[in-house]
Amino acid sequence: MSASSPRIAMAKTVVGALILTLLPLPSWLEVIRPGFLALTVLYWSIQAPRAGGIALGWICGLLLDAFEGPVLGEHALALALLAYLGVREHQRIRSKPIFQQSLIVFAALVIYEFVLFALDGWTGHPLTTPLRWLPTLTGALIWPAAAAVLARSYHPRT
């Protein structure tokens, strides 16, 4: 197993997640669109904490800021925190059944969204609509599917 192998898979999935994030959708679907990039970062920080880790989260966050952040660095901080949580608890999360993983992911996404919420307020771009919390729920719901898809992108053993 070469060290660069998971990195390539990571780059591919990050690009995929970014495309899913930017794809125009009908507005009712738009509101519940989960944070695909956040799920991807969380997955990689749990599955391959050494290869990607916090740096991956930070870079993905900057990418997201480039596209949709009101202030540069906002998503970078939030995604770095998400990656840190994933890296720190990766062994505990990995050993859990997928349903419990979803619950943990939900908690992590709520923390992530709260950081964004707080930073939005502090930087003067408050967004107080309760709709902003919906993606955390949908993100947790599609976690099993997302994890299965992401697992196909990289096989460490073969």
Add this chain to the structure above:
Amino acid sequence: MAGFATGSGRPLQGRGGSPGFRFALFAIASVAIMILDQRFNWLERAHYLLQATTYPVEIAVSSPVTAWDWVRKSFASRDVLEARNERLRSRLRGLEVRSMRYEALARENAALIGLRSALPPVAQRWLPAGIVNIQLDSLRQRVLIDRGSENGVTRSQAVLDDRGVVGQTMYVGPWSAEVILITDPAHALPVEIQRTGLRTIAVGTGNSNSLALPYLPANADIRVGDVLVTSGLGGVFPPGYPVARVTQVHKDAVQPLAHVRAAPFAHLQTDSEVMLIWFRHDSPAAPLKERNGELITGDRSIRPLPAPAKPVQRPAPPKTLSAAPKVSARPGAGKAAAAGAKSPT
């Protein structure tokens, strides 16, 4: 170190220390970037480069939808095309009839007619811009247009469609620009009620068919159906452009402020093309020029300075009457300054 150990107790040692340490580094970097971007506007150049680099990705992402639209359009049946043709022709006829009256009406009434004929003389140049079909942020009302600084687009430029005000440009790249719509929660637009001339501010609600007027007192003269036009304050739009129609007025005897909602004229959700407008700055109706995010309200160097501001003007104190009270108000400082200014010469 114990606090930053990984879940199993096995320290996850990679390059650059424990995860906690690395997170702290990245967090500090993020906060530094945020402060530079927010407080000092240092990252204007970075935004320009980011717009340039992200634009190809955005075009690529939007291409399937655009292609699908194109396919659908090219297979549109003849009947549909004929019907649309007929509709457009009748609309054109209506616009022509109304633009005949335009010659006779006052300019502020004419601003309600239609895009090309609505342009008052204050508009110097206009440029159609396509909306790139991607989602920037689901809850913030932002769109990306396919014109940038290569086309002369600058920051805080007015964007209209054929019905009314759409928004203004925010981050400008070489080939693209991000437009903040008037319905974005972070956008506030100075408006005027056309019927009464009462000025207020229309704030976005985050919903693309609703604007809020949160600063009207409960006894303000406003009714459902009132037309809001730009007031010319704020430095982006000249006065008189149609913005929205009041849809809801709720006055509560207990509340000091009225609860007013208005529906924008511009088709913010269905527009695929908007107009960028350049204004003639020497026109009296032109918006005030904006510099570095702040309105210029006079000479910035003029400040109520406490101490000797201009000692050079002291040599002839008795001639000007207005200068005399100032001297008496601060006799010690003024004389000391005068003495200080005189002694070297």
